[in-house]
Amino acid sequence: MSQADVTMEGHSAAPMVGPIFSIPTKKFAMWLFIIADTMTFAACLVAYGFLRNGATDWPRPFHSITNVAVMTLILLTSSLTMLIGLRAARAGDKTRAFRWTMVTALLGIVFALLHIREWMGLINEGMTMFKNPWGTGLFGASFFSITGLHLTHVLSGVIALLVVGVRYKGGRYNADDIEVLGLYWHFVDLVWMFVVPLVYLLNLSH
Amino acid sequence: MATAEAHKSSGIGKDIVIYICLLALAGVQFLIAYQNISVSQMFTRMLAVACIEAGIAVLFFMHLWSERRAFLLFVIIFTISVLLGMQYGWTDSTRMVVGAPFSKVM
Numbered sequence: 001m002s003q004a005d006v007t008m009e010g011h012s013a014a015p016m017v018g019p020i021f022s023i024p025t026k027k028f029a030m031w032l033f034i035i036a037d038t039m040t041f042a043a044c045l046v047a048y049g050f051l052r053n054g055a056t057d058w059p060r061p062f063h064s065i066t067n068v069a070v071m072t073l074i075l076l077t078s079s080l081t082m083l084i085g086l087r088a089a090r091a092g093d094k095t096r097a098f099r100w101t102m103v104t105a106l107l108g109i110v111f112a113l114l115h116i117r118e119w120m121g122l123i124n125e126g127m128t129m130f131k132n133p134w135g136t137g138l139f140g141a142s143f144f145s146i147t148g149l150h151l152t153h154v155l156s157g158v159i160a161l162l163v164v165g166v167r168y169k170g171g172r173y174n175a176d177d178i179e180v181l182g183l184y185w186h187f188v189d190l191v192w193m194f195v196v197p198l199v200y201l202l203n204l205s206h
Numbered sequence: 207m208a209t210a211e212a213h214k215s216s217g218i219g220k221d222i223v224i225y226i227c228l229l230a231l232a233g234v235q236f237l238i239a240y241q242n243i244s245v246s247q248m249f250t251r252m253l254a255v256a257c258i259e260a261g262i263a264v265l266f267f268m269h270l271w272s273e274r275r276a277f278l279l280f281v282i283i284f285t286i287s288v289l290l291g292m293q294y295g296w297t298d299s300t301r302m303v304v305g306a307p308f309s310k311v312m
Binding site: 021022023031035038039042043046049050053065069072073076077079080083084087182183186187189190193194196197198201202204 | 221232239255260263267268289293298
């Protein structure tokens with residue numbers, strides 16, 4: 001018997017079990033996903049650190065921080081645009097919320113393109129998953145795994161932004177859905193804050 | 207209405223301040239990369255800055271600070287305990303560097 005049935009039968013008692021931690025179920029589910037995904041990224045980064053610590057000839061292939069600095073700027077800015085979109089959605093301004101959600105998606109696409117351009121540069125220098133001209137072949141495997149996993153998250157986020165944005169504008173989704181998606185997008189940004197120092201900045205060739 | 211507008215604009219102002227803080231902290235990470243220090247010192251400093259960045263992002267961008275304290279504690283304690291649990295293998299990685307063999311499994 002569902003809770004609705006109990007209420008319809010005339011019982012006026014309050015629901016016995018409310019949402020856990022008094023937050024909406026969708027939002028709680030997203031938080032649980034984020035916690036689980038944190039473990040995935042943490043495991044990858046710890047494994048990366050383990051390999052880097054254990055290798056004597058770890059490559060330092062990055063000559064410039066310009067590309068990664070621009071990528072960081074874009075991702076951080078996209079978090080801000082996501083927040084602006086969420087505030088507009090909360091205020092009931094559908095047009096503005098949709099516009100800022102699309103700006104966020106666009107920034108995500110630019111980030112992905114820069115990421116792919118960087119990958120192509122490394123591949124053209126002779127780096128593959130299993131070998132590179134600078135040192136241990138483990139570098140390519142760990143680099144492509146971690147940045148690839150992050151890039152997959154960004155691309156998934158872009159698709160989700162487009163779908164949720166369009167459906168929000170069409171009236172099928174509401175501000176709560178924008179908020180849940182925003183949580184995911186901020187998480188992608190948060191992961192990047194750890195990927196940049198560990199994978200890029202510690203491997204700069206001075 | 208005026209109050210709502212004021213609240214709305216102050217909210218965005220707060221977001222922009224946090225955004226600038228995060229940009230500044232990211233800039234600090236890039237500066238650390240060019241310091242003339244050992245890799246372990248660099249790693250420690252960068253990780254510390256990244257943790258501060260992540261904390262700010264989670265508390266304010268993801269609005270965890272506005273949630274119920276019980277939920278905030280749940281997320282923080284659960285995440286940190288599992289992350290700490292992953293650190294058990296570092297001694298083995300150091301043994302690889304000094305060339306000590308791994309213990310044999312019978």
